[in-house]
Amino acid sequence: MVVGVVAIEPGGPGAAASEVDPLGAPYLPGRFTVPARPPTFLRRKRLHDHLDLGLTTPLTMVNGAAGAGKTLLVADWADSLDDPVAWLTVDSELTPGLFWAYLLQALRCQGVLTPAEVGSPADAQQVDDKLLARLAVGLAARERPVVVVLDGYHRVTDPAITEQVEFVLQNAGPGLRLVLVTRTEPLLPLHLYRAAGTLTEIRNAELAFTPKETRGLLALHGLELSLDASRALMERTEGWAAGLRLCALAAQDADDAEVYLKEFEAGQSTVADYLLGEVLTRQSSETQDLLLRVSVLDRFSPGLANTLTGRRDAGPILEGLRRRNAFVESLGHSRYRLHPLLGEILRSHLEVTRPGLRPRLHRRAAHWLHHCGYLPDALAHGAAAGDWEFTAAALVDDLAIGQLFTGLRAEGLAGLFSRMTPETTSPAAELIRAARALHHRDVGRGLAHLHHAEQTLATEASDPTAAQLSCALLEARAARLTGAPGRAEKAARSARHLQDDVPAGLLKRHPELNALLLTDLGTTHLWAGRFEEARDALGAVVASPAGAETALPRQESLSHLALMDYLDGWLDRAEHKALAALTETERYGLPPSSGSSVGHLVRAAVAVERDELDEAQRLLDEAAAFGPAGQDDPVTAASRALATARLRLAQGDTAAALAATESPVTADVVCPWERGRAAALACAAHLAEGRPETAARALLAAPDDQTACAVEAARALIAVGHPDAALELLDAVPSDGEAGPAVTVPALLVRAQAHGEAGDPAAARRVLNRALLEARRERLRRPVLEARPWILRMLGTGAREPLAEDWLLRGAEPGAMGPLVVEELSARERDVLVRLAQMMSTEEIAADLYVSVNTVKTHLKGVFRKLGVNRRTDAVRRARELGLL
Structure with missing residues (x-):
């Protein structure tokens, strides 16, 4: 329905019907005049479309704060209509008789009703019910509805007027479409209209300008801003129309409008004049005092507001302000907030009018x-408030010091306490300084602050349990950073003892405390090579309930468990845990930690063993992005050095590999796996350069029980012509039944080479086939590639192993090998494989081959084993890669 408004001019059509109001004064034409829009007015189609819906409901309410753009919006919409629109700007002085006299005059000026049809109130104080009935009947008889706009309806304070409006609205039927423009909800039974679907509402949130609309409004003021700058201004004003217009006007005189709108001081602007005039000065002295005091808060409850005012009337005052859309918004659950701009302005006003009050x-x-x-x-x-003694004590007493290391608030807390003054020397303040230093890997400074706090706590008479528990947490972190398992165990024992004296509810609120303690304890056990104890501690962290507070320790624990799986030779397990670790922080939007480094380093090491060297380099680069190498704890530093050395060796850069193994890892105790792996890699690098004697010397300081060292020592013996000694050395290595292929395959390959060099080709082939089967289980390519020269020599003599030779000879370049297959499929296994490719079930294959289902299952197991797969689809894919199908 398209509509237009006819503005009423003095003496215009219908004006002669009644020239004076019930008091005998002439009608003020300005009350009937549709407000004009300025040239900078921006028409917003989405709001016009919403108002159009109001033509289908009896009542439309446009409810928003001062300056929200309500009146101009409705005026612009009304101008687009061609049905009659009666506009009345309401005044607070209108009594019932005057209100209806003015409303009837507005209708008559539009030619909707004549005086003879309805009449006019004779008394300014009241109106005859019969007159209202005649008005309702007259409106109901219309073929097309009339739109009545009551602007400023929040000024109506007499409940009788609202009751009379409700009466006419209910009885006029489809002949009346009433639009209320208001700052507050009227006393009409809006809940009934909402329930019946007969109310159209546009409220503050919808009136707010969007970033695109903000940009359009600024353009009308001659300001061309980027969308990002427009969005920033919109967010600061929350799309408040008057604020945007006032900012735009002020920015027109600025040298750089975009910089001005980004940095202007709200308290010293025309926006401040507007809000102080429209909001603050219109309130009672008690309300003004409350608004000024709560301006220091982002959000608040009536109880907190009462604390700041010293009174008990905050509840009704805040609810009244909310109802009047006086820039006080309810957040639900009896919590409120001020409009951000109003808050800025009031804080500035507070500093000027009541200096010194804000810190209090x-x-x-x-x-x-x-x-x-x-x-x-x-x-x-x-x-x-600058009360750092209280602030530090509050964090420590609440057992929340662990939040400086983990969780969504870590960065914010670090920034907050970075402002703590040097004069604050309480134990709590020293503990926070220690935590911040340890977080940045500055162990010396961290321990100095920690020990100062511990000395002070020993002399305090008050209960120091929370502070001592914080000390234990920081001691464990320092032990991790220095590779000191004894210190970590002592800290963990102390923490367990102290937790008995802490309220259970307090510990429950801070699950990060135990998670951090166990992660640091497990990491030091890992460094010491005590894998079972490390798994117990780290596994407990992983098994704990997930949450943002414990996401970082869970990530680090998973990464370290992945590292142990890699060191034990289980590549798939290691990769799975490392990938799972990454999701722990991603799901909560947390920044990556050192745990991210370890996870990437483990994946890089796995990629090297699978001969995916480009992927390994990419992962090493990503690990470096999580923090400088100089800030690594010992486990991370060792993981980084070993992964780098292994990759460089695979790339043929023996000098870089040796340099990586020689990088010292500073720690309180020697790490057996770090020393053993480094020695083995150094030995391998020297062997690659043709220096077996130097290679052997590299192993002199290595632990005796390291399989990797024994393998490289055996290779060195083979290189100098002592294969029998190599076999004796390998036989002397303690058997580790739980070791995975990445540990066992290199040992088997060297053993096979030793048998071959010792003149026992049958034993060499037998051990080689076993090695290839083991390698196939985890796609372990790199050790086989490194043994390729002697394997090819051995296969060049004697009886051939066709499938093994086919795999080894396919592709001359590293990484070009096909899937691992070392045994020929039997004829019946090939028959089963062909039918697998045809998507036949086990029962269908059995029927087709005239064998039992159990026989088919046996053949399937053989196919899976020989192709190195676990599923039917993988078997078909692998067979196609090999050309078997």
Whole structure:
């Protein structure tokens, strides 16, 4: 329905019907005039479309704060209509008789009704019910509805007027479409209209300008801003129309409009004049005092507001402000907030009118919030008050010091306490300084602060349990950074003892405390080579309930468990855990930690063993992005050095490999696996350069029980012509029944080579086939490639192993090998494989081959074993790669 508005001019059509109101004064034409829009007015189609829906419901309410753009929006929409529109700007002085006299005059001026049809109120104070009935009947008889706009309806304070409006609206039927433009909800039974679907509403949130609309409005003021700058201004004003227009006007005189709109001080602007005039000065002195005091808060409850004012009337005042859309918004659950711009302006006004009050308000808020259990807000206000003794004590007493290492708040807390003054020397403050230093891997400075706190705590008379538990946490972190398992165990024992004296609810609120302790303890056990103890501690962290608070320790624990799987030779397990570790922080939007480095380093090491060298390099580069190598703890440093050395050796850069193994890892105790692996890699690099004697010397300081060292020592013996000694050395290595292929395959390959060099080709082939079968289980390519020269020599003599030779000879370049197959499929296994490719079930294959189902299952197991797969689809894919299908 397209509509237009006829503005009423004095003396225009219908004006002669009644020239004076019930008081005998002439009607003020401005009350009937549709407001004109300025040249910079931006028409917003989405809101026009919503108002068009109001033509299908009896009542439309446009409800928003001062300056939200309500009146101009409705005026622009009304101008687009061609049905009659009666506009009345309501005044607070209108009594019932005057209100209806003015409304009837607005209708008559549009030619909707004549005086003879309805009449006019004779008394300014009241109106006859019969007159209202005649009005309703007259409107109901219309073929097309009339739109009545009551602008500023929040000024109607007499409940009788609202009751009369409700009466006419209910009885006029489809002949009336009433539009209320208001700052507050009227006393009409809106819930009934909502339930019946007969109310169209446009509220503050919808009136707010979008970033695109903000940009369009600024363009009308001659300001061409980027979408990002427009979005930033929109967010600061929350799309408030008057604020945007005032900012735009001010920016027109600025040298750089975009910089001005980004940095302008709200408290010293025309926006401040508007809000102070439209909001603050219109309130009672009690309300003004409350608004000024709560301006120091981002959000607040009536209880907190009462604490700041010293009164008990905050509840009704805040609810009244909310109902009046006075830039106070309800957040639900009796919590409120100020419009951000109003908050800025009031804080500036507070500094000017009541200097020195703001820190005291922050201090009061901090103590109230801490007492009520709102620790993050309490810390923020304590810092804002400059009360660092309270702020540090609040964090430590709440057992929340672990949040400086993990969780969504770690960065914010670090920034908050970076402002702590040097004069604050309490034990809690020293503990926080120690935590921040250890977080940045500055162990010396961290321990200095920690020991100073411990010495002070020993002399305090008050209960120091929370602070001592924090000390234990920091001791464990320092032990991890220095590779000191004894210190970590002592800290863990101390923590377990102290936790008995801490309320269970407090520990439950901070699951990161135990998660961090166990992660650091497990990491030091890992460094010491005590894998079972490490798995117990790290596994407990992984098994704990997931959450943002424990995501980082869970990630680190999973990464370290992955590292142990890699060191034990189980590549698939290691890769799976390393990938799972990455998701722990991603799901909570947390930044990566050192645990991310270890996970990437493990995946890089796995990629090298599978001869995926480009992927390994990419993962090494990603690991480096998580933090400088100089800030690594010992486990991460060793993982980085070993992964780098292994990759460089695979790439043929023996000098770089040797350099990586020679990088010292500083720690309190020697790590057996780090020393053994480094020695083995150094030995391999020397052997690659043709220096077996130097290679042997590289193993002199290596642990005796390291399989990797024994393998390289055996290779060195073979290189100098002593294969029998190599076999004796390998026989002397203790058997580890739980070792995976990445450990066993290199040993089997060297054993096979020794048998071959010792003149026993049958034993060499037997051991080689076993090695290839083991390698196939985890796609272990690199050790086979490195043994390729002697394997090819051996296969060049005597009886051939066709499938093994086919795999080894396919592709001359590393990484070009096909899938691992070392045994020929039997004829019946080939028959089964062909039918697998035809998507036949086990029962169908059995029927087709005239054998039992159990026989088919036996053949399937053989196919899977020989092709190195576990599923039917993988068997078909692998067979096609080999040309068997």
